[in-house]
Amino acid sequence: MSGRPVTAEADGTAPAKGPADGDRIRAVPLRHPGRWVTSAVLIFVLVFLVQGWAANPRMQWATVGEFLFAPVVLEGLRTTLLLTVAAMAIGIAGGVVVAVLRMSANPVLARLSAFYIWVFRGTPLLVQLLFWYFLSAIVPVIGFGVPWGPTFFQVDTNRLITQMTAAVLGLGLHEAAYMAEIVRAGLDSVDEGQSEAAHALGMTRRQTLRRIVLPQALRLIIPPTGNQAISMLKTTSLVFAIAVPELLTSIQGIYSRNFQQVPLLAVACVWYLVATSVLNVGQHYLERRFRRGDGRATAQRRRRQAVTPFEEPQS
Template structure:
């Protein structure tokens, strides 16, 4: 017999037979069993309380689910959410680009914007814009040697709905700016540096290299912000915007059916949030950070550089 290899594992005689006779026992997870039992018990007690308590008035809840006032308020809530989110993404993108700009003035301005609109509570901003006419009674445009082109009273255009759009858009843009800036910073800087070395303008670097790749980092928190914004629109009730919550308030102020109407509002918020969560899930899968996705992004970057060099020639 030759010498044993130094890395060879030697098994003493009889050890393999002894190991084969061992009984494999499954790991006992008592903590998981106890936690599961407690969760089922709590769920049962909650369901029984909701089902057996007559104060919930489930027939009344069902009768108000599709009430015209509730449907109108739901439509206004969805419209507010969509308009505010679109404006917040546009303004937030501009502020985020300013935050990563080489100009110290632009960086300082963007930093002050984020500091102010994230620091002041949304409700205070909402009430401030609603009462803007106390500071500015009219808005006019006057050109020297030409005269006043137009003049309009502030109360004529700062309606409750428009005040809500302006206030919440500016507030949400502060959060979106930080999300987009973080996404831009997550893109490897070497790609932008290589493109800059080849003479690609800063605007084109953002458009063709940085922002497309930042999407996969930006999208998940943006979906969460949209869901938070949907719920935050309930603040517009304080300035009498006819949203979902305000519509329910108008009904139970007359009928005193407070609990059933609040359940109706909660149901519709949960329904819309669930739909938005499903959409967010599929968008995240589409923009997911898989290996295939990264390879596709890299190839697109290389094609951009090659096409740029072809144009420069």
């Protein structure tokens, strides 16, 4: 007796037939009337609010159009963008350094970086801005020289730390504490085996971080960094407390003279929305750029899974 399996044809029985074309089951998608009703209600409420806001004569849209491109407003917008770029540059660079020190095997460096994060995340940003602005009250002169020895060079603190410098220091150092935790989370997401393999190939810790770990961690670091940049753009409005002429401070200076608070605040909202929209577009393309490798890896993984693991080689 042969060990081959007996098929339906060999057994004399006819194979089972599928349903006829006319008897096939036709899938009907589920209907969700509640979704359409909810959407219609929300759209109606949105249109009602926008129409009421746009048609309100007290908004004084003529005043909005008059000051939308006013030189003082555009100068304030330029200062806002400059503060955002400078603060994020300090925040990203400082955050990478603090995160690396936080993960250091040296306990002193790790604790010092943890102390930095604790201080700058635990105190309000407005307090930090005021602290840097009034630093000359406790340190009237900043000198450079030998500690407890002769001073080679010194400068007046008020001349060194101006309003703009105090704003950049306050915003940048505060942002570095948050960026340090974002970078640390991204570095922790990379498998430890990557570093071990790099060390086995003779790479130093610095080379491993720069060539292996950091490029992979960027996929997780980029999205929250974009959110922090958008948040920083809006957070710059806090520097009005130290009289830096950014966008909101310029707007306040105008409506303190003509008493048109709401129309001028609408001007500020328009420019903030324009700037954040540009940052949103940049963040989208940057995230897509760093996600390219994920698509290739997924395709390769699917091709490997398509191979039957129990397939025996033919003789």
